[in-house]
Amino acid sequence: MPIASGQFILTSQALTALRAHPSFAEAMRVSAQSLIALHRRNRVMSWILSDRTLALIGHSVIYLSLDQRADDTQSGLTSSRFRNFCTSNRLCSAGRASAILAFLRLTGHIEAIAHPSDRRVTQLRPSEKLMEIARARLERQFEAIRLIRPDIEPAIAALGDPDFETVMFHNLGTWFVSGSRLLDRAPGIRLFAERDVGMLILYSLMLAGEADDRPVPMKPVPISISALAKQFQVSRTHVLRLLRDAETAGLLTRGGDKAETVTISPDLAEDMENLQAGLFQLLATCAADALAAMPERPIPARLAV
Template sequence: MSAASLVNLYSGNRLMNRVLNDRGRMLFGFFALYLHALPEAEGGGLTVSRMAALAAETGVCSRGRAKAMLALLRWGGYLTPSESEGDRRAKPLEPTSRMVTQQIHRWQLQYRSIAILDPKVEELAMVLGDRAVFNDVMICLGEAFRSGHRVLDQAPAIADIADRDSGMMILLALFVAEQGGEEMPSIAELARRFHVSRAHVLQLLKDAQGTGLMTRDGTTGAGRLTDHGHEALADFFAASFAFLRGTAYAALEAMAARAAPAAVSD
């Protein structure tokens, strides 16, 4: 369910596959939401300098690339100059409604997948459309990442694939097709779905085959995951679900704490 929701989100979406199509760019988009949600008193507020510093601190990319990525997100309609009051010299940015709506949908799908294992997480999925709750989640996820938590540390076999354009989506698309008993997609189909070249898909598949993640028979079909590939994805999903479950509980606690003063005053 988790894999299918991600694949469906990216399939055929030219803009997302252009702007948010690898781990670094996906994390960068998430950091924009995190800095915007974080109070200024705690070092928040989305500006070029803060984003560049955060990207360098976490090792996501260099300061120069961070500035280029912000320009790309603005070009894609995901960020816009902020209209809030304050020091205009800082030139703050803010996520657009497109960015927020898209990301709320993404995280709701993931939390609803986890709720199958832990029904309490459904409480968060149900109220994630509340912007204050969504900000709580972004802050919890961001603080966990800044403290050093990396999901792919627990699934190193697929880390290289995840760092490539649409690499993770292509791997998940193969997994979803196999689990659903569908015909395995061709290289050309994967290229069309995720808006990359056939040469790029072919090289990615060759590299995945070289590390034992998948096997190919030399036809136009993309291939199938090996036992090692399935184990690597199992590690990824286990680490991802554990991480997201923990942040869900932290966000629910933050939501309850925010509601407590209102209950007392009532």
């Protein structure tokens, strides 16, 4: 089911099958833990975009850089193409796109290069610094996915291989520009996804459940607003507002004498499982496609990130 041909469809049957896997709960937990562990707070960028959009930006930069043709100086990653990509795919405004690009260049995540056919034309490309961040995220997710899809385990070692990464990141970008979104199958998640560290807070609530209450706990879980604010380096007001808005939307219920517990609603739990199953299905399909496209040769072991 190659992404490149546009045949990838996230069906309800596929999500149901993944959620029914006996290791799905463990995979979901591993995925959530890895995203929290990889969190790196950057206050400058958090003023511009949410964490979710920042992750999408990184993949977009890589995707655009792969679309470079030697006979076309307008191909590849350029400032204008990046702005157009961000606006046409509703990632952010053109002004914010320019600010993001400038910041990425300043911090060494993007570097300038001369176009191969015309050295007077300056283009951009993701630096190894940005590539290692993208690889680290994929590696952790592959670690979770292999619990339910053992066939994609070789993708972990393949990270860093140009043949694998070219297809992998191209497929992810192609799927994204098709207009498909994981949140379409999980509308209740949108409130969290659009807030700074909102998804990390939601994952923290999920991980706070009891061992026998998985994948998403249905029983009340303890919560400390101060602890969450400190862990993710945001204000207590930010965390409290998110929880209050989610409660108003019927996504969770706060309980206890001092509102020290949270109960996730069945609808939100359903959306969380659908979102995770969709992510697993997407990444597994892209990885399997990329592995199949690799030349038959030994895959060099890559040092863990």
